[in-house]
Amino acid sequence: MRLKRHRIGIAGVIFLVFVTVSSSLVLGAQAHDRTSFSASDRFVIPELNGSVQFAYNGSYSSAMLENNAWVFNDLMINTTRLLGNLKVSVKDSDITIFSFYSSGNISVNRQSVRYNAQGAGSQVFDLGAEGVTHHSEWWVTVSVPSTIFLAQGREWHLSPDNIVTVNEQTGNISVAHYNFNAQSYSSLPFIERHSVLIVTLAVVAVAAIAASVVSVKVRSKTHGSN
Known part of the structure; x- marks a missing residue:
């Protein structure tokens, strides 16, 4: 078992050395090819x-x-x-x-x-x-x-x-x-091309409706207390 682990470790070290040397050679070649x-x-x-x-x-x-x-x-x-x-x-x-x-x-x-x-x-x-x-x-x-x-x-x-x-x-x-x-989006249906805008408008509309409902409830409570 120890021998197997030892061989795996040696193989890993050899692989790392190979990758490092190969990268250095490639970078060196690229550097020589540049002005x-x-x-x-x-x-x-x-x-x-x-x-x-x-x-x-x-x-x-x-x-x-x-x-x-x-x-x-x-x-x-x-x-x-x-x-x-x-x-x-x-x-x-x-x-x-x-x-x-x-x-x-x-x-x-x-x-x-x-x-x-x-x-x-x-x-x-x-x-x-x-x-x-x-x-x-x-x-x-x-x-x-x-x-x-x-x-x-x-x-x-x-x-x-x-x-x-x-x-x-x-x-x-x-x-x-x-x-x-932009060209890839131009072929999409109107709803898909403007989905973000549609969702944004929907969120704004819902928020506005919710705000108006809250305002009406607050006014109702105020009048009721009076």
Whole structure:
């Protein structure tokens, strides 16, 4: 019995060592496959008189200039977590990116980028939003110094392939998209799509009726005592 337990213990230790070594090798390979950048690095777009910088150090698996747009794959900015793929083009402007995030999972489709623009040119972003989106799911703001929502169709534009273009803005700008899988809910019956609203209204109605009943009883008791 002791020998059996001893063998099980040895097997467990060997398994843990194997997992640790394998994880280290994988992480090491991933680290070698990545390229680091610093906050002082500039990614220039010569033909458009534009450039892209990051406010913090980071890394990517690949970065290339394609059709006057920088494409960063598996981007990390001041973190060890993958933030997604970013495609950005800048014309007559220099931008510094503070933050970026892109998630296209089943339940939540969320993307955002926050940056500072010097030079009132244009900035074009492909944040990796999937499927068909509507401009009501997006918002673009600028801080000057208070936050102002920019007008869609005039100060920014959303193309059918989910590319956002910001026009003639300087300062701190945010582009964000947030959608709780709206398309999947649009095919549901009216009652299911608005079930939360219906339940809320029902609760409010019941509470109002209960309050009126209590009020009537209190008044009846008051008159009875008089």
